[in-house]
Amino acid sequence: MNTPAENTGNPAAHAPGMPVIAVIGDGQLARMMQTEAIELGCSIRVLAGAPDSSAAQVCADVLIGDYTDIGDLRRAVDGADAVTFDHEHVPNEHLDALIAEGVNVQPQPSALIFAQDKLVMRKRLGEIGAPVPRFAAIDSVEDAAVFFDEVDGAVCLKARRGGYDGNGVWFPDSREGLGTLVEKLLSEGVPLMAEEKLSFTRELSAMVARTPSGEVRPWPVVESVQSGGICVEAIAPAPGMSDEQRERAEKLSVSVAEALGVTGVLAVELFEVDGEIFVNELAMRPHNTGHWTQEGSVTSQFEQHLRAVLDFPLGSTETLAPVTVMANVLGADKEPEMSVTGRCVEVWRRFPEAKIHLYGKGYRPGRKLGHVNVVGSDVEQTRKTAAAAAHFLMHGEWDDNYLNKKEH
Amino acid sequence: MNTPAENTGNPAAHAPGMPVIAVIGDGQLARMMQTEAIELGCSIRVLAGAPDSSAAQVCADVLIGDYTDIGDLRRAVDGADAVTFDHEHVPNEHLDALIAEGVNVQPQPSALIFAQDKLVMRKRLGEIGAPVPRFAAIDSVEDAAVFFDEVDGAVCLKARRGGYDGNGVWFPDSREGLGTLVEKLLSEGVPLMAEEKLSFTRELSAMVARTPSGEVRPWPVVESVQSGGICVEAIAPAPGMSDEQRERAEKLSVSVAEALGVTGVLAVELFEVDGEIFVNELAMRPHNTGHWTQEGSVTSQFEQHLRAVLDFPLGSTETLAPVTVMANVLGADKEPEMSVTGRCVEVWRRFPEAKIHLYGKGYRPGRKLGHVNVVGSDVEQTRKTAAAAAHFLMHGEWDDNYLNKKEH
Numbered sequence: 001m002n003t004p005a006e007n008t009g010n011p012a013a014h015a016p017g018m019p020v021i022a023v024i025g026d027g028q029l030a031r032m033m034q035t036e037a038i039e040l041g042c043s044i045r046v047l048a049g050a051p052d053s054s055a056a057q058v059c060a061d062v063l064i065g066d067y068t069d070i071g072d073l074r075r076a077v078d079g080a081d082a083v084t085f086d087h088e089h090v091p092n093e094h095l096d097a098l099i100a101e102g103v104n105v106q107p108q109p110s111a112l113i114f115a116q117d118k119l120v121m122r123k124r125l126g127e128i129g130a131p132v133p134r135f136a137a138i139d140s141v142e143d144a145a146v147f148f149d150e151v152d153g154a155v156c157l158k159a160r161r162g163g164y165d166g167n168g169v170w171f172p173d174s175r176e177g178l179g180t181l182v183e184k185l186l187s188e189g190v191p192l193m194a195e196e197k198l199s200f201t202r203e204l205s206a207m208v209a210r211t212p213s214g215e216v217r218p219w220p221v222v223e224s225v226q227s228g229g230i231c232v233e234a235i236a237p238a239p240g241m242s243d244e245q246r247e248r249a250e251k252l253s254v255s256v257a258e259a260l261g262v263t264g265v266l267a268v269e270l271f272e273v274d275g276e277i278f279v280n281e282l283a284m285r286p287h288n289t290g291h292w293t294q295e296g297s298v299t300s301q302f303e304q305h306l307r308a309v310l311d312f313p314l315g316s317t318e319t320l321a322p323v324t325v326m327a328n329v330l331g332a333d334k335e336p337e338m339s340v341t342g343r344c345v346e347v348w349r350r351f352p353e354a355k356i357h358l359y360g361k362g363y364r365p366g367r368k369l370g371h372v373n374v375v376g377s378d379v380e381q382t383r384k385t386a387a388a389a390a391h392f393l394m395h396g397e398w399d400d401n402y403l404n405k406k407e408h
Numbered sequence: 409m410n411t412p413a414e415n416t417g418n419p420a421a422h423a424p425g426m427p428v429i430a431v432i433g434d435g436q437l438a439r440m441m442q443t444e445a446i447e448l449g450c451s452i453r454v455l456a457g458a459p460d461s462s463a464a465q466v467c468a469d470v471l472i473g474d475y476t477d478i479g480d481l482r483r484a485v486d487g488a489d490a491v492t493f494d495h496e497h498v499p500n501e502h503l504d505a506l507i508a509e510g511v512n513v514q515p516q517p518s519a520l521i522f523a524q525d526k527l528v529m530r531k532r533l534g535e536i537g538a539p540v541p542r543f544a545a546i547d548s549v550e551d552a553a554v555f556f557d558e559v560d561g562a563v564c565l566k567a568r569r570g571g572y573d574g575n576g577v578w579f580p581d582s583r584e585g586l587g588t589l590v591e592k593l594l595s596e597g598v599p600l601m602a603e604e605k606l607s608f609t610r611e612l613s614a615m616v617a618r619t620p621s622g623e624v625r626p627w628p629v630v631e632s633v634q635s636g637g638i639c640v641e642a643i644a645p646a647p648g649m650s651d652e653q654r655e656r657a658e659k660l661s662v663s664v665a666e667a668l669g670v671t672g673v674l675a676v677e678l679f680e681v682d683g684e685i686f687v688n689e690l691a692m693r694p695h696n697t698g699h700w701t702q703e704g705s706v707t708s709q710f711e712q713h714l715r716a717v718l719d720f721p722l723g724s725t726e727t728l729a730p731v732t733v734m735a736n737v738l739g740a741d742k743e744p745e746m747s748v749t750g751r752c753v754e755v756w757r758r759f760p761e762a763k764i765h766l767y768g769k770g771y772r773p774g775r776k777l778g779h780v781n782v783v784g785s786d787v788e789q790t791r792k793t794a795a796a797a798a799h800f801l802m803h804g805e806w807d808d809n810y811l812n813k814k815e816h
């Protein structure tokens with residue numbers, strides 16, 4: 001802490017009369033907000049950890065600092081019309097302090113807490129009648145044993161805070177395994193909760209944006225395919241849903257946004273079990289399952305997020321194609337010998353319709369390096385194209401059976 | 409000249425392993441290239457006249473300098489994988505010098521000359537059999553008088569170089585008027601040409617991208633509506649053309665790109681006269697009549713331009729909607745009292761489907777401040793929405809008859 005911020009702030013980066021949004025965090029979400037800010041004529045000041053981070057690379061007003069340091073936060077938000085986030089990890093006490101000083105923070109910590117703490121989220125969603133798996137606080141090995149029996153051993157243990165991409169989620173398959181894990185994690189000081197492990201048909205994501213004034217617009221619900229806890233694919237709209245099911249999921253996302261006072265973009269991750277839906281978790285920012293909107297929706301989630309946090313009217317969330325598929329580009333175990341531009345060239349040569357989005361990051365196993373969006377009319381064909389393109393970008397070789405091999 | 413460049417060059421702005429494109433010029437075209445560079449993971453270094461110019465505002469690697477100064481140009485292109493342009497005004501002798509030094513300039517001066525000098529362009533197009541209006545070099549009042557008679561007084565006088573938005577185009581209505589004008593302009597050292605003033609039905613624009621390797625992809629031909637020499641609206645695809653007419657215009661743009669060795673995006677401005685087409689002029693960069701591609705085409709002209717100058721495979725130019733309309737936002741004589749954000753809010757409240765693009769420029773009469781894109785299915789409805797939105801952004805008041813009042 002107390003890292004002195006290296007302020008490379010640049011007043012020339014901000015257009016006359018147009019709002020400035022301070023974005024805390026320097027990842028690909030902040031980067032893609034900049035893409036949309038440019039077109040809106042707004043501008044972004046990024047609080048970044050490093051000058052060559054994904055977002056800092058592409059912004060003209062970058063402040064290098066630490067998002068857990070109130071001094072750095074104060075410098076980053078100075079003069080901004082709104083403050084928003086690339087991630088959920090800014091300490092809420094700092095946000096409360098900024099709000100007390102008159103800073104316009106969106107979403108507010110009173111909403112953010114439900115994206116930060118999975119137990120607090122589960123309790124609140126239960127209160128508002130949103131469908132959630134059975135769950136319990138786990139403060140001891142005994143709590144764990146009791147819950148294990150309650151759910152007949154179908155248990156999912158979760159770190160309450162700080163998890164991402166499946167880190168912080170465990171599926172112990174015995175009471176003993178659960179006990180050992182709980183004991184270890186509690187002794188490390190990790191606050192825990194458990195929930196019923198659902199045998200879901202698939203995962204869905206219902207995304208919505210809401211403004212401080214209360215305007216709300218959902219996008220169509222999408223199917224999201226995870227592999228090892230990481231989102232690898234999103235299909236928009238989710239195939240095979242009845243109108244009634246779609247509407248139910250969209251209404252759920254709207255009611256969660258309203259009940260929790262969310263502003264900006266909200267992603268409601270869902271499990272589909274025999275046509276019923278249960279909420280998994282919430283994200284209060286643009287989300288991996290919303291990247292398809294860049295090509296597939298009139299208003300992308302990044303533009304909508306900026307408009308929402310500025311309390312501007314929201315844009316149309318109509319789709320531009322019968323189907324849009326997003327496939328993530330993740331670092332493989334071994335970096336391909338072919339250069340990244342060489343891989344792009346091969347992909348584009350074969351698929352002129354593949355929209356490659358890269359985040360400016362160095363190759364590292366498991367790292368989210370980019371994504372590919374493809375719009376189309378046939379679901380399976382579009383999925384195949386997106387998957388084959390993403391696979392080539394990851395591995396430097398074609399594997400057209402990639403889609404069939406993915407865990408579902 | 410010899411202005412020392414203030415190099416704010418920022419190595420951290422460039423992603424590992426990804427190409428750097430040096431863009432000469434700091435206007436909205438360079439700005440919108442940055443939007444696409446971010447998503448491609450490439451990066452842009454801008455040679456800008458001022459740190460708060462349209463493009464400099466949004467780029468992380470900005471060099472302040474003078475594009476007519478070879479020293480500034482050298483610094484701007486240092487280490488870049490390709491060099492391209494926001495405008496046509498870089499002296500060709502400097503570009504030749506850079507090429508001799510091994511710099512990858514795209515498009516090359518051997519092609520650029522046809523976008524810089526309207527007489528050279530007319531001659532070359534005539535040679536390759538492209539349909540052009542009758543024309544003549546005007547080096548004296550006598551030349552002008554001879555040509556006036558040749559075209560029965562239907563004369564259009566043009567400055568050979570440096571014209572834009574109708575500056576540098578005159579329609580004298582008498583032989584005397586023409587003579588006086590020619591005398592004045594020649595005495596001021598303005599090189600001139602004249603061509604037949606065509607009574608066109610409408611103006612069209614055929615856009616295409618071409619790579620150094622020779623891949624070519626046209627977009628659908630659009631109708632472009634000018635008012636006072638400035639493009640105010642583009643309708644994509646151009647309504648009411650037969651398949652055969654479309655194909656002829658697209659083929660023409662392809663053959664011009666190939667014959668002239670154009671690389672990057674080429675706009676071929678056309679006049680439609682009784683179903684026949686004639687070439688007006690050429691632009692070798694993204695063009696106002698191609699802004700619709702940001703929302704209406706799988707690949708926008710800005711992404712395509714970057715891919716083309718890097719000799720990457722080109723993207724699909726399929727449309728995403730039955731019709732996309734672009735309406736320009738130009739500064740009116742008087743700046744509205746309502747703030748620019750206030751105007752955006754009103755437009756979005758009424759038209760959630762209106763995509764507003766702003767260039768970060770201060771308000772000035774006649775200045776291109778931004779544009780609005782609207783995708784739709786009904787041509788007249790979509791035109792009305794785009795026009796009403798643009799009108800409000802310009803004037804701060806509604807005028808739904810705006811479209812009908814425009815000169816056609």
Ligand SMILES: Nc1ncnc2c1ncn2[C@@H]1O[C@H](COP(=O)(O)OP(=O)(O)O)[C@@H](O)[C@H]1O
Nearest residue numbers: 156163164165166167169196197198226229281
């Ligand atoms: N209760 C559950 N039942 C079955 N699978 C689950 C459950 N909770 C999480 N998962 C699986 O683990 C993934 C990651 O869990 P999640 O709580 O979303 O953590 P993260 O914060 O890492 O995204 C989910 O997308 C899902 O595939």
Ligand SMILES: Nc1ncnc2c1ncn2[C@@H]1O[C@H](COP(=O)(O)OP(=O)(O)O)[C@@H](O)[C@H]1O
Nearest residue numbers: 564571572573574575577604605606634637689
């Ligand atoms: N030969 C012509 N006949 C009729 N109108 C013309 C002719 N040439 C130009 N114009 C009109 O003037 C506008 C501007 O001319 P152009 O040569 O394109 O100049 P600029 O470089 O300013 O765009 C055209 O878009 C068209 O409306």
Ligand SMILES: [Mg+2]
Nearest residue numbers: 165269280281
């Ligand atoms: Mg999750």
Ligand SMILES: [Mg+2]
Nearest residue numbers: 573677688689
């Ligand atoms: Mg013109």
